[in-house]
Amino acid sequence: MEIAARQKIVDDLLPTKFGLRGRIWIAFLVIVCVIGVFGYGRQLSIGLEVTNMRDYASWGIYISNFVFFVAISLVGSLVTAVLRIVHFDWSTPLTRIAEIIAISAITFASIIIVVDMGRPDRFYNLFLHGRLQSPIIWDVVVITTYLFISLLLLYFPLLPDLHIMLKARKDAGKRRGGIYAFLGSFWKNTSQQIHISERSVRILSITIIPVAFAVHTVTSWLFATTYRPGWDSTNFGAYFIAGAFLVGAGAILVAMYVFRYAYKLEKYITVDHFDKMGKIVVMLALVYLYFNVNEFLVPAFKMKKTDADHLLGLFSGEFAAIFWFAITTSMFLPILILVTKWGRKPFPAFIAGVLVVVGSWFKRYVIVTPTLLHPFLPMHDVPESYKHYFPSWEEWAVAMGSLAGMLLIVTVFVRLFPIIPIQETITEIEEDEKG
């Protein structure tokens, strides 16, 4: 490859300063985060009483959010591991987007679970007195492991890019230059270093797949190991993983469009990428639809008394609007849009991605809360407020603050590091040229 062409790629992909829109976006996210912190401060000082969670609906939007974060984090393993192992080289520009989404999501999954605790000051007991027999500990173990694997999977491919950035950006400023030097000044692009790094990435790509499956299976088992209508299912692990892959792929579509548009990356994130990711989303939506049919149609066919209250509440009762909204927006509409070639063009694909992500958030709520409001024993002698659940403003603030926090991590990352791997892109182009 010619030096000029190589330099063009480097210049195209190096992180750039935020413009006005970028700053407004950052300010917006910070404000939402601050409101969330304020809401949580109230919860800490007054207690969980400020939420609308009560004896029955003891898991509300915090836990829905937790499941959503865990689900969306699965995208890291989908794009960086699954597609890498099956040699789908076209996914290279998407790997870093996927990894940073995964890391930010799994970080906030850990945070939101602490937020849901009535006594977060006792959190350390989970580590001091945790029992491996408890699904909660399974979750702690796999989430921690998944976070570390994702960090390594982000870090190893970043090393050659840090080298490029240190060389290319002498004017990066002391602080940023210091970060780059701290993280990757030792990288000299020697064949031995490249060999170790590539080998490490291959090991990580294989390791992350069972761990990613474990993360979401264990999260599903938090529900399925509890005997309740709607959760008492042997299908839950696979059902959750299918849903997680779908929301992760949807998030990739959204991120692809946003980064492509914001950083003028049309040459690197092409229409073909949208076409291919669109097809993957259709496949994943169909798989998830299949699991949903299993989860709802089979118990609905039997309509056992205890299941009936829960199912009818979803199909035509108190939760019908949110249930059908979630099913339609997370599966039906994206399939209808993306199944056509026109629908897999960038903008329609972006819309389909947004629908998947929004629908999937509500889908998690539908999985968590309605079940809690339909216990096996009827609710007697409880205040009316115990029988229904609608989050308080503090809950909304914390939940939205956590979502904003996740986006803030992604935004700060793209300000500091190239969102598309520079060295991998150059290497691939060189290999293509060699034929």
Place this chain on the structure above:
Amino acid sequence: MKKVKYAAPILLLALLTTGISLAQAEKNKLSLGLGYYNENNRMQYLKATTKTKIEGKFTPAGGIRVRFYIGSEGPGNLLGAATTDDKGQGILYIPPNARAEWDKSPQQSFVAVTDSSQLYDAVTTSADLIKARIKLDTANDRKVIATLIEQKGSAWRPVGGVDMKIAVHRMGGDLNINEDPLFTTDSQGIVSADFKLLNLPGDSLGNLILVARIDDNDSYGSIITEKSVPWGTPTTYISGFNERSLFARRGRSPVWLEWIAYGIILGVWSVLFYLFFQIRKLKKLGV
């Protein structure tokens, strides 16, 4: 003519508005009940019940403050106050400082008064009672003997012709001790009933709680007396709580399963530590 034409609907509207305002201002009618309870001849309390009609049905009215008086309504006779709960019930245990007033006469009156509020007018009700007790004894062949006595002057006399229930306490309710659901005291104030229940689970020593009760009697209120008898089958409760799942409790999970789990975690983290070590190696190579 035009003025007359518009005057009629305006007048009608004004009348309707006034009617609606008046209707809105009208308060609901509160029904207040008062009952006296004597448990085991020791604990005595008053229970006020508040109800109101909503859509033609009597519905408990909660959150109503009720003041209780002994004898008659007056500051010196105030026993205390209670606020009714969601079931419309408010309970006040008769305080020890009311003893002097209580001992004055074998007959007693209680008055309950609610405060006036935006929803309801103040309501007053009273209950008169004759002090009475139930003595509960047993005889051979599992016979239960309950005697109702009332206070007359300074003496206690038997009372005949009063309906009484004899039962045994079970979880969640009382179980009749034979086929008769209700008994009536004879001229000696006595009810005699055979305990016909066999193999009834009792506590760990086989004890059962017999109960003789008079419910909501016009003269005596509600009187409940209990007695423990060893007529049941000794039963030790064994909790199945910890048996409910296979491996969910420390000590129940098989060692091989725990080792597999620890092995998997150790295996994955060994890989991670190996990769951390690779980063060190990369650093050394770059120096």
